[in-house]
Amino acid sequence: MTEAIVVETHPLDRIMRSDRMPHIFCPGCGIGIAMRCYGQAILESGIPQDRHVVVSGIGCTGRVAGYVHLDSYHTTHGRAIPFATGIKLANPDLMVTVFSGDGDLAAIGGNHLIHAARRNIDLKVICVNNFNYGMTGGQCGPTTPTGARATTSPYGNPEQPFNLPYLLAASGANYVSRWTTLHVRQIKDEILKIFAKPGFCFIEVLSSCPVGFGKSNHIPDGLEEMRLYRERSVLARDIPLDRLNIDLREDKPIYVGNFVNRDIPAYAPPQLAGSAEA
């Protein structure tokens, strides 16, 4: 047995609520990796920490709001985006990030997701996609690949999952990317990029949930999932958006990369000349 090394300080102490550790994430869970990338990006962003705000919905990923040392809002299932919309419009100086799960953002909150993208509201969304509802114990959801097993798809998921980058591109987002928790540098760099980019920006982070999705789909631990990402991740170059769907059944590529990067003007509420703020 190797001995555990206990470190007194961590470079991200300033960003994390260390008084809330240990966190609730399971061993091998990918959410912590994505959260770390977010923290690192905040550190490097040059934007004062007190101007960063994070909003989460409900789910394991939704717990991220409780671990970062920012003004942080852990709201209701599906409603992180409209809550964040209110914050952003009430105080446009804030850098408002929505950090939530695939179920929260694309199932119960799906309507808000597409409408916020359509408006191109200046929000930064980090969506941890672990292909299932982790928090409630591994049920299938809108991102569960066809055929995959979950506690509520014991015979294999009969449905077709969302291709999130395709959905977000069609809805009007300014920036859309997908990476996996293997791609820590890219995730951090992309978060830095979207901090600087006006409009609705969306990063999908494919992530492991060994106790939920993994256990029913022969990906028993986090390491195994990392191996899968290493073997099958392909940087998408000129791949049509409609081919970015994820199918885990065969040895198909998982396309990652940046798919949308455009400059549609971000939503700005109309103001008449001579008004109080104008």
Add this chain to the structure above:
Amino acid sequence: MSGREVLTGRHFMNGDDACAEGAIAAGCRFFGGYPITPSTEVAERFSRRMPEIGGVYMQMEDELGSIAAVLGASAAGARAMTATSGPGLSLMMENLGLGVMLELPCVIIDIQRGSPSTGLPTMAGQSDLMQARWGSHGDYAIVAYAPSSPQEIFDLTIHAFNVADRYRVPVLILSDEVIGHMVERVVIPESQAIPRWERKRPPYPPEHYGQEGFKAFEPDASDLVPPIAHAGDGYRVHFTGLTHDPRGYPDMSAETHHELVTRLMEKIRRNAEDLILLETEYLDDADVVVISFGCTARSARRAVRDARAEGIRAGLLRLISIWPFPEQRIRDLAHEVKTFVVAEMNLGQIRLEVERCVGHPVRGVHHAGGAMIHPEPILEALRASAAQTAGRQK
């Protein structure tokens, strides 16, 4: 100031417009909503007016989003509101509970229509009272007012913002289609005359709280209301709908849960005297008292005056606030008056509350909604009550 914030002067205005003007005069700078009859004019007025004064009108994709955006705007320090009717209020219920739990001030006006379901979209109702009080899951308390005229919608909207901010609680204005669409004189005062109660803010700057941080959910003992820190203030607060400790951190213990939920209820109960608004007429020597509110109170007033003309010692208790319910006042009144009549455009929601307070059944004048209750059936009930008490005295 652009001078367009407070439209000082005499206006001829409907209740929906008066609501928007009251909100703007109160400093509301965020409206998030989704159109629904008969509240749509509130949204339309805001969409015209907000760009004039540096405020935000945001048309959300549904009422789930509307209330969430309003809470977010409030968390960032804005006075924020939404407007809806029954079906929309139903969709807002989960996040009404979030507003209670996060103690985020906000105002919701419900221009009630005939319900349940899609009901009578263009016709009045007064049947969302219990939903406002109990519709979100769990034990909680909110504040609700019921205006009886466009002028009162204007005044109560301002008051609702003040109460919401003072007590960190969602405040509902339970109006109805009759008052929302009724056009009457509305007098808007000078801006200096608009009352403004500020939110209680943290007493010290963020640095003061050191390593441990500002305890965003530690209430003041006097009123059980914690000071509020807004997004961007530098306090790095955590707000969660989970049961939380004074620091705002999740705490999954039965003790903390009991303490928190009890405080959220107690905060309203203990301050009930400051929150309850009533109007009375002829109560001094009344034998029989009509309890009513909103548009129905207008008919009730007429019925009481007509009854007086017939020699019946009738009185009126108009509920300007619905929640918290004026339990003590009605109990006290029950010692002085012989009978009560409750007039309301629903099948007995407030009558049930009155009966709970007085301890026995009372007479109700009810209609499920769609048409205003006329003075006649209320007068009939007064006559019947008077005859009954006279009979009892013989």
